Ligand SMILES: [Fe+2]
Ligand SMILES: [Fe+2]
Ligand SMILES: [Zn+2]
Ligand SMILES: [Zn+2]
């Protein structure tokens with residue numbers, strides 16, 4: 001609220017407009033409006049606080065709020081413009097019959113949206129994607145009130161749910177990798193290293209599952225909600241498979257132990273980057289968790305790197321074996 005207020009009043013000042021009590025009250029009401037609403041919807045609510053307020057003031061305010069980036073407009077019907085306050089970037093599917101708006105975000109779409117302006121040397125400030133059509137309920141002939149189709153009340157919760165599902169997926173993939181490669185090693189230390197890593201990933205998974213459980217228990221409406229964050233698991237899996245297949249080609253010449261260590265290192269690197277990127281898109285608990293995991297995965301990379309170095313050095317100089325093993329032992333002990 002404080003940030004929004006500052007942003008708005010700074011913008012008013014730039015436009016040579018005064019920051020009045022009435023303007024503050026309108027801003028407060030606007031920030032509390034759920035979902036998508038028209039100027040008339042907002043006017044109806046504000047009138048309870050400021051009885052004398054006219055609709056034209058509300059129109060003007062919404063225009064200002066849109067200009068400074070706090071309000072986003074959505075074209076839900078031909079006649080009226082709808083607005084929303086939702087800091088999580090997203091797009092809409094708009095139903096022509098019930099005027100409901102389904103919200104979504106798709107990483108591939110975002111990537112494309114970033115790529116297009118680069119092609120033209122264009123500096124983008126924002127983008128909007130809207131898909132028009134008929135929603136599932138209306139296709140079935142269900143009688144839904146205007147604006148009542150699959151309203152995703154608290155989109156940030158749905159987002160959190162979807163992201164958690166994806167994280168769980170990622171950690172499960174890591175655990176599977178370590179489990180299936182435990183027998184690749186002749187040496188006892190590398191086997192123990194993988195066991196220690198699998199334990200850390202299990203700890204990650206445990207934390208994630210607990211948070212997921214807590215989230216859906218506190219919000220019993222949540223599990224039934226359609227996805228907001230359309231992250232295609234198969235697409236992710238294919239991308240991982242593709243990049244690790246390429247990587248595998250480059251390490252194909254190595255013998256099995258070295259190759260396995262390098263593959264593990266590569267997987268940890270991908271996980272690290274994934275959590276680091278996601279941290280930028282999340283706030284609060286999600287951000288903290290992502291940063292913590294990104295740090296852990298980075299540590300995993302370092303420990304594996306150390307093992308790779310050890311393996312190389314010990315092979316060229318067997319005398320050093322004891323020293324290196326001792327060093328690695330310390331690292332293994334530091335894992336949870
Ligand atoms: Fe992890
Ligand atoms: Fe890891
Ligand atoms: Zn509909
Ligand atoms: Zn929206």
Ligand SMILES: [Zn+2]
Pocket residue numbers: 089090091109110113127
């Ligand atoms: Zn977008």
